[in-house]
Amino acid sequence: MEKTKGISRARFLAGAAALGVSAAVLPSRPAAATGRGLRHRGVVYTVGEGETPGTAWSAARMRRDIRAIRDRLHADTVDVTGDGVERLTATAAEAVERGLHVWLQPTLADASQPDTLEHLAECGRFAERLRRRGASVDFSVGCEFWLFVPGIVPGETVLERVQNMLNGTFDPVRMQRRLDGFTAKAAAVGRSVFHGNLSYAAAQDDKVDWDLFDVVGIDYYSYFRQPTDYVRELRKYLCWGKPLAITEFGTCTYVGAPEAGGMGWNVVDYDKDPQEIKGRLVRSEHTQAAYLTDLLAVFESMGLYAAMAFEFVTPDAPHRTDNPRYDLDMASYSITKTIKDHPDDPRSGWHWEPKEAFHALARQYGRSCVRQTQ
Template identity: 45%
Template sequence: MDESRIDRAQFLRRAVALGLVTTVGSAGRAFGAGGGAEPGVGGRRGLKLKGVAYDCGTGFLGDDSRVRWSRELMAGEVRAIRERLRANWVSVYGSSVERLMETATEVHRRGMAVSLQPRSFDEPQADALAKLREVAVAAERLRRRGGPEVILVVGCEFMLFTPGIVPGADFFERVAYLTAGEFDMAELQRKFRAFTAQMVKVARRHFHGRITYGAAHDLEDVDWSLFDIVGLDYYSYHEDPADHTKELAPFRRWGKPILVLEFGCCTFTGAPQLGGMGWDIVDFSGPEPVIPPQYVRDERAQADHLVNMLEVFADEGFLGASMYTFISPDAPHRPNDRPHDEDIAAFSLCKVIRRTSSDPASPYRWEPKKSFHAVARYYAKH
């Protein structure tokens, strides 16, 4: 494995030992005990917002997750989300304000609710605040048109993505600092909450709809009193749904609607158990990524997991849930080249077949996986 690749699972295991994050069993002490059901917070009523996450291009280490991009390409995919997937909400994220607003406008025009999240790695705090202001102003214009709800997501995982909270010049240095274990967690939390409060202040000044934040549920202790909605990236796996209830209960004490901004798994047998670390099966040690032979492509496993989790969130009475993610052009499907079929390690509902598989800028077509059809049936039924 390339040393530049960060093993999030290893980091979290180390962080638990250091007290940086809590285990499931101690989550109640970290966030507070669960309270009674509130409107949009508890009680089986089904999901109001039935969504999917959509990446319009996220920059990381100079790369763009969507090298090939056009308004027409995006519009066709958004149309499929509405007409074929039967979603009524799209969770749009990415680094470009122009692409965010293009996509959000198209989603809104199609009659779906939209949440907008500017997402960048290693963006200086001043730049992140300026970008959020630009997005908030544009999102408010879109909101004032009326129609489906527009929600502003001020960002996600600031402790790892944003400089100035945890020491380190980039994402990797910040993770290395945390895993070294020599830090003052109270001071890090103070900086995290101070920056979060600044982002909320900018959002509130320029946007008058509901706001939330994309929190790693197992990593960040967010002051949800600042937000209208508790927003979670939730990749846990439990055989017993009651264990999900136990793990999610602490977030109820805020008495606010809960929105799952991300959940899901990759496309191989055993992927649900690996949750958000499914991508880590890829061997990057050679000149091109390789899927080790023990991982078997399994679209049914992914489909069943997504529907099971939608049932969990509906039973919890959450406001909504959007699985991660609609499409991953940076992880192409190579049906006749199994060792290099990167889609096996992709979370997407669609498999992407590039005209030139080695070229990220190549034209592509997409085909729905079994998970796409399973989610579409669930959304149509509910």
């Protein structure tokens, strides 16, 4: 299989809602009955090659992180996503070993459609082996195919496809037809190798035939002032009569970030060396923490199937205290901050430290664990 370098999801969270290119088509069915409280509470854990030698994937680091997700964050679920069958399967196996529910979601960027489906099949076969051994596993066939898979929107790379979407240089009817076709192929491959709950992570306004899947999966980045507005918006996804999983939710670490939604990352000048924050942003871990916990309370009140905060760590967006212009962590959705031993050296070692959002989620997740055991 062709080897394809992974891509930083935090830089390309431009969902269809932000681009204004599609509208969800909903069936005429009653909403699924829901109880109270989430069934699964977790965090997205991205695996990939890393953008620099210093941020390359490490099995030892992954094992420490999975333990922290269970013991310190008090999550019961980890969304293992990214590329590389070995990285994905090793991480999923570690999470299962630690007693966590696994949401396994392979996501290749800029690979051919046959390679994407082959990558999907390999991961799905592994997920099925875990499931047959008694592990709690959901399998997602991928994420926002129009963005990550060539041949649906014009453009050979994610950057080119985003630009074509923003410029309107695409045929929306042809795009939807191609998206429908590839999604159906991915679902068929997923069904052929995995026999548990099957899902897909869609952008909020993507048009998806959810009859292909067992669980509706939505990457959710809306911002409202009133909780009732979130409830009203989310209810439309229950019309399929299926469980709803929030496959991503979160915001960046500066004042005003929630209002920017899935485009909160777009405050970095990536053309400069070193990269720097544009404008005069005000760092605010409290803003991030409040948004996450407010949304989590909404998800709990609706009794949704799962919610996974985006994301656990973003090694390529380090935090710096010496100069706010270079504090790339402000543009990160991560609930931890990456601290490099030598900030100006791309090969430098690093570690993460919890942000306020980490502690806030840990408190809510911990309280939920206590309630479930009582």
